[in-house]
Amino acid sequence: MNHDGTTITKTLTVQIDTLINVPAQWGFLCGTKEKSWVWDDTDPTAVWGNGGYMGNVSPDWWKVALADIDGQAAGEGAGAEMVFAIGGSSLTKIKADGTSSKGSFSFDMTAKTLLADGTVWAIGKLKTKNVGVLCGIQPNGGGATVYDYDILKLDADKLVLAFAEPGGGGAAWFWMFKAK
Numbered sequence: 001m002n003h004d005g006t007t008i009t010k011t012l013t014v015q016i017d018t019l020i021n022v023p024a025q026w027g028f029l030c031g032t033k034e035k036s037w038v039w040d041d042t043d044p045t046a047v048w049g050n051g052g053y054m055g056n057v058s059p060d061w062w063k064v065a066l067a068d069i070d071g072q073a074a075g076e077g078a079g080a081e082m083v084f085a086i087g088g089s090s091l092t093k094i095k096a097d098g099t100s101s102k103g104s105f106s107f108d109m110t111a112k113t114l115l116a117d118g119t120v121w122a123i124g125k126l127k128t129k130n131v132g133v134l135c136g137i138q139p140n141g142g143g144a145t146v147y148d149y150d151i152l153k154l155d156a157d158k159l160v161l162a163f164a165e166p167g168g169g170g171a172a173w174f175w176m177f178k179a180k
Contacts, residue, residue, distance in 0.1 A: 023109050034085035036180035053164045053172035054121050073135040093131050103130030122150035
């Protein structure tokens with residue numbers, strides 16, 4: 001802006017050839033712009049549930065089938081999806097009826113969880129804000145939304161998350177997703 005209130009604008013084209021130190025997980029989670037994730041129905045009997053924290057990598061003690069997710073979180077079973085987008089690090093949860101809620105996410109792939117023998121159990125942490133993942137609730141916590149997850153697996157096709165139940169006891173909740 002000039003001293004007399006007039007403005008001058010100039011548009012510049014910038015080409016970015018290389019991004020440095022960007023974790024590959026951004027591409028796995030968001031694709032090149034955004035990516036949809038749905039329940040991993042490879043084993044439709046165990047898309048969500050609980051098991052041992054650092055003892056399991058999927059539901060083991062109590063397994064909830066895809067057909068039964070709506071009984072835990074209405075509209076968040078079959079036909080629901082999550083969209084992770086690079087722009088604004090946004091997370092949109094879309095219920096089966098088309099209604100949606102939006103928040104944001106961040107992740108830290110340096111926050112690994114190691115077993116006693118030094119083996120990596122969780123490869124990082126995912127944090128969401130204003131929205132959880134599909135059926136992202138604590139059944140033993142009054143149905144409170146979960147916002148912090150251990151990432152057990154994240155590649156181009158699969159996303160497996162866990163959450164240590166508060167109060168100890170060694171229980172964890174597991175979410176099994178696949179790319180849409």
